[in-house]
Amino acid sequence: MSRLICPFCGPRELREFEFHKTLPNAGDTPFERVYLRVDSLTHSVEHWQHIQGCRAWLHVERNPSTGAVLVMRLATAPGVA
Amino acid sequence: MPRYSALALLRARFQGARYWKPLWTGRTLKAAYDVVVVGAGGHGLATAFHLARDHGLKVAVLERRLVGYGNVGRNTTILRSNYLLPENHYFYEDSLRRWETLSRDLNYNVMYSPRGVVDLCLSDGDMITASRRGNAMRLAGIDSELMELDALERFAPELAPRRSRRFPIVGALVQRRGGTARHDAVAWGYARGATALGVDIIEDCEVQGLCTEAGVATGVETSKGLVRANRVVFATAGHTGMVGAMLGVPLPIETHLLQAMVTEPIKPLINSVLIYVHPGHGETYVLQSDRGGVVMGGYLDGFPSYTREGQWHRLEEVVQGAADLLPEIGGLRILRQWAGTNDMTMDGSPIMDRVKYDNVFLNAGWCYGGFKTIPASGAACATLVATGLAPDIARGFRLSRFATGHLLDERGGGPFPVRL
Numbered sequence: 325m326s327r328l329i330c331p332f333c334g335p336r337e338l339r340e341f342e343f344h345k346t347l348p349n350a351g352d353t354p355f356e357r358v359y360l361r362v363d364s365l366t367h368s369v370e371h372w373q374h375i376q377g378c379r380a381w382l383h384v385e386r387n388p389s390t391g392a393v394l395v396m397r398l399a400t401a402p403g404v405a
Numbered sequence: 406m407p408r409y410s411a412l413a414l415l416r417a418r419f420q421g422a423r424y425w426k427p428l429w430t431g432r433t434l435k436a437a438y439d440v441v442v443v444g445a446g447g448h449g450l451a452t453a454f455h456l457a458r459d460h461g462l463k464v465a466v467l468e469r470r471l472v473g474y475g476n477v478g479r480n481t482t483i484l485r486s487n488y489l490l491p492e493n494h495y496f497y498e499d500s501l502r503r504w505e506t507l508s509r510d511l512n513y514n515v516m517y518s519p520r521g522v523v524d525l526c527l528s529d530g531d532m533i534t535a536s537r538r539g540n541a542m543r544l545a546g547i548d549s550e551l552m553e554l555d556a557l558e559r560f561a562p563e564l565a566p567r568r569s570r571r572f573p574i575v576g577a578l579v580q581r582r583g584g585t586a587r588h589d590a591v592a593w594g595y596a597r598g599a600t601a602l603g604v605d606i607i608e609d610c611e612v613q614g615l616c617t618e619a620g621v622a623t624g625v626e627t628s629k630g631l632v633r634a635n636r637v638v639f640a641t642a643g644h645t646g647m648v649g650a651m652l653g654v655p656l657p658i659e660t661h662l663l664q665a666m667v668t669e670p671i672k673p674l675i676n677s678v679l680i681y682v683h684p685g686h687g688e689t690y691v692l693q694s695d696r697g698g699v700v701m702g703g704y705l706d707g708f709p710s711y712t713r714e715g716q717w718h719r720l721e722e723v724v725q726g727a728a729d730l731l732p733e734i735g736g737l738r739i740l741r742q743w744a745g746t747n748d749m750t751m752d753g754s755p756i757m758d759r760v761k762y763d764n765v766f767l768n769a770g771w772c773y774g775g776f777k778t779i780p781a782s783g784a785a786c787a788t789l790v791a792t793g794l795a796p797d798i799a800r801g802f803r804l805s806r807f808a809t810g811h812l813l814d815e816r817g818g819g820p821f822p823v824r825l
């Protein structure tokens with residue numbers, strides 16, 4: 325996973341991207357949204373940002389046990405997977 | 406279990422390999438225990454040790470792989486209690502005091518080496534932050550010294566703090582009693598000590614589910630069958646996120662990788678633990694192992710992962726920082742690099758509390774700093790499990806603090822384990 329493919333910029337080094345948070349939210353209260361996480365060994369849905377590139381917010385799906393990137397596209401509304 | 410001593414070693418010399426017996430293997434899993442501890446890392450083993458020694462309970466430790474294969478055997482062994490917040494520094498200090506006598510208490514040499522931990526400052530701002538932390542520690546009776554260049558030059562001559570650098574060093578916060586210990590020896594010492602007290606350590610035994618009846622846990626389902634237990638403790642470190650999934654309770658934890666690396670051995674060069682946060686490279690910490698290798702580490706990789714493979718860019722950053730700090734190590738070859746999964750909480754401080762059920766406990770969330778707390782955590786968690794009440798020094802580590810806002814956020818970084 326040393327590169328990610330930004331939908332705008334193409335393949336870029338991982339260090340250009342910043343992981344933000346896993347999705348979906350654990351619940352609807354602010355506490356659940358901010359502090360709790362739903363963890364998965366095999367399928368993690370996440371928000372990332374291409375901070376050292378186009379700064380787009382990205383929707384990323386990965387397998388955290390293998391490092392494989394399954395989906396990478398432009399994110400929609402905040403908190404929505 | 407034979408007691409180790411100089412005399413015993415001498416005797417062993419003549420008995421050869423026959424003297425050395427396995428220290429914890431060969432126990433069989435029984436049907437029921439007072440307490441089942443999940444995870445034979447440092448925290449699980451220390452908790453089991455104290456449950457048996459201080460509270461006389463019948464305990465099993467169930468480990469999905471082997472003793473010491475988790476973070477207890479992967480960390481860079483830095484011991485210190487230089488934390489700002491009282492809830493943290495009293496606890497970490499209790500642990501540091503226990504390190505001072507641990508080899509004797511366990512009758513096992515954990516090679517505690519109080520060589521000093523040096524937090525380097527590169528600006529006046531760093532010095533102000535460091536003095537605030539140092540003063541908070543001193544008010545709590547914990548040793549801490551703010552050093553300017555003359556003192557630092559005397560304490561860490563290898564650093565040559567005045568040498569020309571792009572970002573000159575201006576001073577450091579030093580904790581002399583901080584240092585290192587031998588990671589494997591800590592796991593082995595507690596495993597041996599617990600076994601001697603009758604604890605069953607069962608390897609290759611994964612806990613896959615919790616058995617409950619009328620809102621009370623009655624035992625665990627394992628890869629080796631059902632085990633009944635009056636109380637269950639999860640000390641699963643980097644797999645605590647999965648415990649949340651198993652119990653159906655989302656936890657304030659994300660799982661992140663931290664990597665470390667070690668060079669080929671060289672003659673003694675680095676006398677203490679050097680921590681260097683560099684404006685260009687991020688964080689690097691450097692120490693020299695007793696075998697002579699230069700051990701280095703830095704920040705988390707930055708995103709949830711169970712791969713245990715460190716990312717290249719972080720390795721590069723750590724090595725650049727180290728070579729910048731001590732240019733003479735720049736030519737050394739790296740022998741090994743590895744990573745471990747860390748249970749990162751949303752405020753960077755641990756959790757020692759009940760979870761979901763009255764008789765299920767969590768000893769987790771130690772983030773990337775849980776090696777140093779193993780002795781205190783074992784004692785405190787055993788008290789919580791045996792008496793139902795956490796000792797005062799661990800009261801701050803409640804799970805409910807995230808909901809009530811009583812966060813222990815050392816960094817003041819907000820609910821993002823990896824943001825700086």
Ligand SMILES: Cc1cc2nc3c(=O)[nH]c(=O)nc-3n(C[C@H](O)[C@H](O)[C@H](O)COP(=O)(O)OP(=O)(O)OC[C@H]3O[C@@H](n4cnc5c(N)ncnc54)[C@H](O)[C@@H]3O)c2cc1C
Nearest residue numbers: 444446447448469475476477480481483612745775776777
């Ligand atoms: C590279 C690196 C450097 C570090 N450096 C330092 C440092 O310098 N100083 C410091 O204080 N801390 C450091 N840490 C952090 C420290 O290593 C950890 O906080 C601490 O070791 C975690 O506790 P543990 O020893 O109990 O974990 P582990 O040894 O990981 O124990 C947890 C055990 O639980 C087992 N387990 C998990 N799930 C199950 C299940 N379902 N059933 C059965 N068994 C299960 C695992 O197999 C594992 O053996 C570092 C960590 C890393 C990765």
Ligand SMILES: [Zn+2]
Nearest residue numbers: 330333374378
């Ligand atoms: Zn982009």
